[in-house]
Amino acid sequence: MSEKSKEFWRWREYRHTMPNMDWHDAKMVTAGVDIGSVGSKAAVMLDGELYTYAAMRTGGVSEETAVKAMNWAIEETGLKTEDIHYVVGTGYGRVNVPFAKRTITEIACHARGAHYIYGPTVRTVLDIGGQDCKAIRCDEKGKVMSFLMNDKCAAGTGRGLEVFADLIRTPIEELGKTSLSVQDEPQPVSNTCVIFAKAESVALLRQGWPKEKVSAAYHLAMVNRIIDLLTKVGIEKDFVVTGGVAKNTGIVSRLERNLKLKPLEPKLDPILAGAIGSALFAKALYEKEIGLR
Amino acid sequence: MKAYYGYKDGSGDYFIIIDTDKCNGCRKCVDACPHRVFELIKDEFDIEGGLMAAVTEEHRKKIKYSCGPCKPMSGERKLQCVLACEAKAITHSW
Structure with a gap:
């Protein structure tokens, strides 16, 4: 693609299969499909251990995306959809997963997934997704104690970052890093609306601010908004960030600085928390179905 | 679990908090609310x-206005949902 028409917002889609694992040996093969507003994730687990996964963009038809994500995750493993004992759907499009037996909300799945990725010490989960941001408090078993979801506007979410990446023509994966290259934090832009924030950023660029500085102002606005949400449910450590925006170092390190609390380092890709959580719920449901519980 | 439904904007915090551990699914809030803010899910x-x-999807984004008529600026406040809930599972943040 030519430099001129490059889509800076487009993040890389990927899949991965864990080496040294064979699904033929597994007693329980369960899967979770997380159809988010921007990204769709599928994960397959063998007896509760992550085996293979895929993350891609959500298309116009959720049903198609669900099938595509699942097929991509099990590609090259020899696993067929019939071999999977139980599938749970989650996320915005959870009712549109044609092969899922049950649906569980993404809030419960993110808590459970964060529990799997980060361990049982997690008490506060911040899920920053494509179009909303959720603050979740959970117990040592990964069960949700309280949650708060802000879905009124896309400010403070992944989609807002995509819009901004396009504006300053910086690939979305490098956006966080560019925002950290400024010495002093500038005043944040407006944090009530993506369109206002973008308009203010344009104005700052016109005033001659370097794009790194504008990027810092934009990230800071997002972080302030997220912290507002978090303080509502209360922050208890350990604190973790999940969802696609967890990969943006500009957001995570500012959260750490302003909250004076270091989020745990993920052992797995944090975008998968929802899909992993739903695959774990699938395991629990399958155990119940065959009478193990 | 405490479920927060609503939003925060420039004018304040607008959340209805439902304690799902207390909620017994009796449906009284659904029938009591004059503006059909609640539903059983x-x-x-x-x-x-x-x-x-739970608070319906429709009302989550405009809860300040949906609940407005039950929250007069002066005089007695009668929150029908809170009065109807025997389990005392419903609270308002504003």
Whole structure:
């Protein structure tokens, strides 16, 4: 693609299969499909251990995306959809997963997934997704104690970052890093609306601010908004960030600085928390179905 | 679990908080609310999946206005949902 028409917002889609694992040996093969507003994730687990996964963009038809994500995750493993004992759907499009037996909300799945990725010490989960941001408090078993979801506007979410990446023509994966290259934090832009924030950023660029500085102002606005949400449910450590925006170092390190609390380092890709959580719920449901519980 | 439904904007915090551990799914809030803010939904938070009260999707983004008529600036406040709930599972943040 030519430099001129490059889509800076487009993040890389990927899949991965864990080496040294064979699904033929597994007693329980369960899967979770997380159809988010921007990204769709599928994960397959063998007896509760992550085996293979895929993350891609959500298309116009959720049903198609669900099938595509699942097929991509099990590609090259020899696993067929019939071999999977139980599938749970989650996320915005959870009712549109044609092969899922049950649906569980993404809030419960993110808590459970964060529990799997980060361990049982997690008490506060911040899920920053494509179009909303959720603050979740959970117990040592990964069960949700309280949650708060802000879905009124896309400010403070992944989609807002995509819009901004396009504006300053910086690939979305490098956006966080560019925002950290400024010495002093500038005043944040407006944090009530993506369109206002973008308009203010344009104005700052016109005033001659370097794009790194504008990027810092934009990230800071997002972080302030997220912290507002978090303080509502209360922050208890350990604190973790999940969802696609967890990969943006500009957001995570500012959260750490302003909250004076270091989020745990993920052992797995944090975008998968929802899909992993739903695959774990699938395991629990399958155990119940065959009478193990 | 405490479920927060609503939003925060420039003018304040507008959340209805439902304690799902207390909620017994009796439906009284659904019938009591003059503006049909509540509904009973299947509990999708755990594998057991009973019924629980929630704020409808439609009202979550405009809860300040939906609840406005029950919250006069002066005089007595009668929150029908809070009065109807025997389990005392419903609270308002504003």
